[in-house]
Amino acid sequence: RKEVEQDPGPFNVPEGATVAFNCTYSNSASQSFFWYRQDCRKEPKLLMSVYSSGNEDGRFTAQLNRASQYISLLIRDSKLSDSATYLCVVRPRGYNKLIFGAGTRLAVHP
Amino acid sequence: NAGVTQTPKFQVLKTGQSMTLLCAQDMNHEYMYWYRQDPGMGLRLIHYSVGEGTTAKGEVPDGYNVSRLKKQNFLLGLESAAPSQTSVYFCASSNRGETQYFGPGTRLLVL
Numbered sequence: 294r295k296e297v298e299q300d301p302g303p304f305n306v307p308e309g310a311t312v313a314f315n316c317t318y319s320n321s322a323s324q325s326f327f328w329y330r331q332d333c334r335k336e337p338k339l340l341m342s343v344y345s346s347g348n349e350d351g352r353f354t355a356q357l358n359r360a361s362q363y364i365s366l367l368i369r370d371s372k373l374s375d376s377a378t379y380l381c382v383v384r385p386r387g388y389n390k391l392i393f394g395a396g397t398r399l400a401v402h403p
Numbered sequence: 404n405a406g407v408t409q410t411p412k413f414q415v416l417k418t419g420q421s422m423t424l425l426c427a428q429d430m431n432h433e434y435m436y437w438y439r440q441d442p443g444m445g446l447r448l449i450h451y452s453v454g455e456g457t458t459a460k461g462e463v464p465d466g467y468n469v470s471r472l473k474k475q476n477f478l479l480g481l482e483s484a485a486p487s488q489t490s491v492y493f494c495a496s497s498n499r500g501e502t503q504y505f506g507p508g509t510r511l512l513v514l
Contacts, residue, residue: 297445336493336505337446380445389434389499390461393445
Protein backbone atom coordinates (compact mmCIF):
# COMPACT_ATOMS: atom_id res chain seq x y z
CA ARG A 294 0.00 0.00 0.00
CA LYS A 295 1.35 3.44 -0.92
CA GLU A 296 2.02 5.77 2.00
CA VAL A 297 0.11 8.59 0.32
CA GLU A 298 -2.70 7.77 -2.09
CA GLN A 299 -4.51 10.08 -4.47
CA ASP A 300 -7.04 9.65 -7.25
CA PRO A 301 -4.92 10.20 -10.38
CA GLY A 302 -7.77 11.79 -12.34
CA PRO A 303 -7.82 13.49 -14.72
CA PHE A 304 -10.54 15.79 -13.50
CA ASN A 305 -11.92 17.68 -16.48
CA VAL A 306 -13.99 20.69 -15.37
CA PRO A 307 -15.31 23.87 -17.00
CA GLU A 308 -14.14 27.29 -15.94
CA GLY A 309 -15.96 28.47 -12.86
CA ALA A 310 -16.56 24.97 -11.49
CA THR A 311 -15.76 23.84 -7.97
CA VAL A 312 -13.57 20.75 -7.74
CA ALA A 313 -12.33 18.73 -4.78
CA PHE A 314 -9.34 16.41 -4.48
CA ASN A 315 -8.87 13.84 -1.77
CA CYS A 316 -5.81 12.16 -0.35
CA THR A 317 -5.29 9.47 2.28
CA TYR A 318 -2.09 8.70 4.18
CA SER A 319 -1.12 5.54 6.01
CA ASN A 320 1.31 6.76 8.69
CA SER A 321 -0.71 7.93 11.68
CA ALA A 322 2.42 9.60 13.07
CA SER A 323 2.51 12.05 10.18
CA GLN A 324 2.98 15.57 11.44
CA SER A 325 2.82 18.06 8.59
CA PHE A 326 0.73 18.16 5.45
CA PHE A 327 0.96 20.11 2.23
CA TRP A 328 -0.43 20.51 -1.24
CA TYR A 329 2.09 21.13 -3.99
CA ARG A 330 1.26 22.11 -7.54
CA GLN A 331 3.20 20.81 -10.54
CA ASP A 332 2.72 22.22 -14.02
CA CYS A 333 3.46 20.06 -17.03
CA ARG A 334 7.22 19.41 -17.35
CA LYS A 335 7.97 21.76 -14.45
CA GLU A 336 9.09 21.36 -10.86
CA PRO A 337 6.67 21.02 -7.91
CA LYS A 338 5.90 24.23 -6.03
CA LEU A 339 4.25 24.63 -2.65
CA LEU A 340 0.59 25.60 -3.01
CA MET A 341 -0.35 25.61 0.65
CA SER A 342 0.23 23.94 3.97
CA VAL A 343 -2.67 22.10 5.58
CA TYR A 344 -3.50 22.89 9.19
CA SER A 345 -5.60 20.85 11.62
CA SER A 346 -8.32 23.49 11.77
CA GLY A 347 -8.49 23.79 8.00
CA ASN A 348 -7.24 26.79 6.10
CA GLU A 349 -8.10 28.90 3.11
CA ASP A 350 -6.03 30.85 0.62
CA GLY A 351 -8.20 32.74 -1.82
CA ARG A 352 -10.09 30.21 -3.91
CA PHE A 353 -8.28 27.26 -2.31
CA THR A 354 -9.39 25.51 0.88
CA ALA A 355 -7.50 22.67 2.55
CA GLN A 356 -8.91 20.34 5.19
CA LEU A 357 -7.28 17.71 7.39
CA ASN A 358 -9.01 14.85 9.21
CA ARG A 359 -6.43 13.17 11.41
CA ALA A 360 -8.83 10.52 12.70
CA SER A 361 -9.55 9.31 9.16
CA GLN A 362 -6.04 10.15 7.90
CA TYR A 363 -7.56 12.15 5.09
CA ILE A 364 -6.63 15.45 3.44
CA SER A 365 -8.65 17.42 0.93
CA LEU A 366 -8.20 20.39 -1.38
CA LEU A 367 -11.15 22.39 -2.68
CA ILE A 368 -10.78 24.80 -5.59
CA ARG A 369 -13.61 27.24 -6.16
CA ASP A 370 -14.29 29.21 -9.35
CA SER A 371 -11.73 27.22 -11.37
CA LYS A 372 -9.54 29.13 -13.81
CA LEU A 373 -7.79 27.87 -16.92
CA SER A 374 -4.53 28.60 -15.11
CA ASP A 375 -5.44 26.07 -12.40
CA SER A 376 -4.77 23.25 -14.88
CA ALA A 377 -1.92 21.28 -13.32
CA THR A 378 -1.16 18.21 -11.24
CA TYR A 379 -1.80 18.58 -7.51
CA LEU A 380 0.47 16.60 -5.21
CA CYS A 381 -0.53 15.60 -1.70
CA VAL A 382 2.53 15.63 0.57
CA VAL A 383 3.07 14.37 4.10
CA ARG A 384 5.98 14.85 6.51
CA PRO A 385 6.32 12.10 9.14
CA ARG A 386 6.95 13.19 12.70
CA GLY A 387 10.62 13.58 13.51
CA TYR A 388 11.77 13.69 9.90
CA ASN A 389 12.51 16.46 7.47
CA LYS A 390 11.73 14.14 4.57
CA LEU A 391 8.56 14.51 2.54
CA ILE A 392 6.37 11.68 1.24
CA PHE A 393 4.65 12.52 -2.04
CA GLY A 394 1.47 11.16 -3.54
CA ALA A 395 1.48 10.43 -7.26
CA GLY A 396 -0.70 13.47 -7.94
CA THR A 397 -4.16 14.31 -9.24
CA ARG A 398 -4.35 15.92 -12.65
CA LEU A 399 -6.77 18.79 -13.20
CA ALA A 400 -7.73 20.12 -16.62
CA VAL A 401 -9.92 23.23 -16.70
CA HIS A 402 -11.54 23.94 -20.07
CA PRO A 403 -13.30 27.04 -21.43
CA ASN B 404 18.41 35.13 -6.96
CA ALA B 405 18.47 31.90 -8.95
CA GLY B 406 17.06 29.62 -6.22
CA VAL B 407 17.81 26.00 -7.11
CA THR B 408 19.50 25.22 -10.40
CA GLN B 409 20.27 21.85 -12.00
CA THR B 410 22.62 20.84 -14.78
CA PRO B 411 22.23 19.36 -17.26
CA LYS B 412 18.57 19.78 -18.23
CA PHE B 413 18.58 16.75 -20.54
CA GLN B 414 20.89 13.78 -20.92
CA VAL B 415 20.95 10.59 -22.96
CA LEU B 416 23.21 7.78 -21.78
CA LYS B 417 24.00 4.30 -22.95
CA THR B 418 23.72 1.44 -20.49
CA GLY B 419 26.88 1.25 -18.40
CA GLN B 420 27.94 4.87 -18.86
CA SER B 421 28.45 7.13 -15.88
CA MET B 422 27.45 10.71 -15.25
CA THR B 423 27.04 13.32 -12.53
CA LEU B 424 24.08 15.63 -12.03
CA LEU B 425 24.82 18.93 -10.34
CA CYS B 426 22.47 20.82 -8.06
CA ALA B 427 23.25 24.30 -6.76
CA GLN B 428 21.28 26.54 -4.40
CA ASP B 429 21.90 30.14 -3.39
CA MET B 430 19.49 30.31 -0.43
CA ASN B 431 22.00 29.17 2.19
CA HIS B 432 19.84 26.13 2.94
CA GLU B 433 21.20 23.40 5.21
CA TYR B 434 19.22 20.52 3.72
CA MET B 435 19.40 19.27 0.15
CA TYR B 436 17.62 16.36 -1.53
CA TRP B 437 17.61 14.32 -4.71
CA TYR B 438 14.32 12.83 -5.95
CA ARG B 439 13.27 10.88 -8.99
CA GLN B 440 9.83 11.12 -10.56
CA ASP B 441 8.35 8.36 -12.69
CA PRO B 442 4.91 8.17 -14.36
CA GLY B 443 2.16 7.11 -11.96
CA MET B 444 4.42 7.40 -8.94
CA GLY B 445 5.10 10.19 -6.51
CA LEU B 446 8.50 11.76 -6.17
CA ARG B 447 10.77 9.28 -4.42
CA LEU B 448 13.72 10.34 -2.32
CA ILE B 449 17.07 8.97 -3.50
CA HIS B 450 19.55 10.59 -1.10
CA TYR B 451 19.59 13.66 1.07
CA SER B 452 21.99 15.80 3.08
CA VAL B 453 21.45 17.68 6.33
CA GLY B 454 24.61 19.74 6.01
CA GLU B 455 27.95 20.16 4.29
CA GLY B 456 29.92 16.94 4.34
CA THR B 457 26.93 14.75 5.30
CA THR B 458 24.76 12.44 3.19
CA ALA B 459 22.10 9.84 3.93
CA LYS B 460 20.09 7.27 2.01
CA GLY B 461 16.51 7.86 1.07
CA GLU B 462 13.85 5.49 -0.23
CA VAL B 463 15.56 4.39 -3.48
CA PRO B 464 19.35 4.83 -3.11
CA ASP B 465 20.61 1.78 -5.04
CA GLY B 466 22.67 2.63 -8.12
CA TYR B 467 23.31 6.23 -7.03
CA ASN B 468 25.96 8.03 -5.01
CA VAL B 469 26.02 11.59 -3.73
CA SER B 470 28.44 14.14 -2.36
CA ARG B 471 28.04 17.45 -0.55
CA LEU B 472 31.50 18.97 -0.43
CA LYS B 473 30.16 22.53 -0.40
CA LYS B 474 27.01 23.76 1.32
CA GLN B 475 25.56 25.15 -1.87
CA ASN B 476 26.16 22.08 -4.07
CA PHE B 477 24.77 18.54 -4.04
CA LEU B 478 25.99 16.08 -6.66
CA LEU B 479 24.21 12.91 -7.77
CA GLY B 480 26.30 10.27 -9.50
CA LEU B 481 25.33 7.28 -11.59
CA GLU B 482 28.33 4.97 -11.81
CA SER B 483 26.86 2.50 -14.31
CA ALA B 484 23.59 3.69 -15.79
CA ALA B 485 20.74 1.22 -16.34
CA PRO B 486 17.50 1.66 -18.33
CA SER B 487 15.59 1.52 -15.01
CA GLN B 488 17.23 4.83 -14.13
CA THR B 489 15.43 6.60 -16.98
CA SER B 490 13.49 9.23 -15.09
CA VAL B 491 13.14 12.91 -14.25
CA TYR B 492 15.45 13.92 -11.43
CA PHE B 493 14.64 16.82 -9.13
CA CYS B 494 16.87 18.46 -6.59
CA ALA B 495 15.41 20.40 -3.67
CA SER B 496 16.70 22.42 -0.74
CA SER B 497 15.30 23.70 2.53
CA ASN B 498 16.10 24.63 6.06
CA ARG B 499 14.96 22.30 8.84
CA GLY B 500 11.19 22.16 9.05
CA GLU B 501 10.70 24.66 6.24
CA THR B 502 9.36 24.53 2.68
CA GLN B 503 11.38 22.57 0.13
CA TYR B 504 12.24 24.47 -3.03
CA PHE B 505 12.78 22.44 -6.16
CA GLY B 506 15.05 22.87 -9.14
CA PRO B 507 13.71 22.65 -12.73
CA GLY B 508 14.63 18.97 -13.14
CA THR B 509 16.92 16.84 -15.30
CA ARG B 510 15.40 14.50 -17.84
CA LEU B 511 17.56 11.38 -18.19
CA LEU B 512 17.14 8.67 -20.81
CA VAL B 513 19.23 5.53 -20.53
CA LEU B 514 19.28 3.39 -23.67
